[in-house]
Amino acid sequence: MSDHGVLRWNMMKSACPTRQVLDRIANKWTMLVIMSLEDKTLRFSELRSRIEGVSQKMLTQTLRGMESDGFVLRTVYPTVPVTVEYSLTDLGESLAKTVDVLRGWAYGHMSAIEDARKEYLARTETLPSEAQMRDAG
Amino acid sequence: MSDHGVLRWNMMKSACPTRQVLDRIANKWTMLVIMSLEDKTLRFSELRSRIEGVSQKMLTQTLRGMESDGFVLRTVYPTVPVTVEYSLTDLGESLAKTVDVLRGWAYGHMSAIEDARKEYLARTETLPSEAQMRDAG
């Protein structure tokens, strides 16, 4: 399958719906939340401690966006204090499967990328252009 | 390097190599460049005009990062003025195939997402409080 139908919308136009969707999911925290919630239901605090580096503000913001897109379901239990659970919707689970492909790719090509980075560094560190020459002063 | 324990890396840790790779490719412009260059070679200016909304600065920056990761090959032809062509490496083409899956997903679920957004708007405009509640027993 070649899915050339996408080309009817010119993928590279900012008005293209597909691109607007990509703009949303091509996001660090969104991807990590998707991965965290795959086949699971987690509370806010569990999500926060599982995703290292995310702040309360960013997690909330990310979850709101994902809820808006229909990826996650937010359920509030009127306990004291309140309990809030997040889970993926069918749409979210579907996206998770796709993101898994990307994660798998990243995992499989990790070392190739690391090698490329080292090689690039070595190549650009040796810039033969106008290097600083005042160090002898 | 010995004693990797790579398989034990928690995906959600910021130090996880897989996550560092994702942080790089989970990026708007990187994805769009990948898509633009799939099976093609384009000059800088062609790339710029094809990807609506990207500035010269961001495109340069994105391309440098992708070159560093080994996704794109930059070829300079010493013409006057200079000609620079960008193409995907094998690694980049491999990534492109994976990104295609995501694009396909986005395309296929566009309308579902748009519907969800409208529904969310309608729901949050009406309900300033919690949307869903369940019995806590």
Place this chain on the structure above:
DNA sequence: CTGAATCCAAAAGGATACTG
């Protein structure tokens, strides 16, 4: 516990000028 609001620092990104 979950999360909204505010303030502020840092990063991202645009515009412009200049170079080979």
Place this chain on the structure above:
DNA sequence: CAGTATCCTTTTGGATTCAG
């Protein structure tokens, strides 16, 4: 043409505080 360098505005995001 394809950048680099700089300035400056916008956006992002962290820390803190407060509330249901």
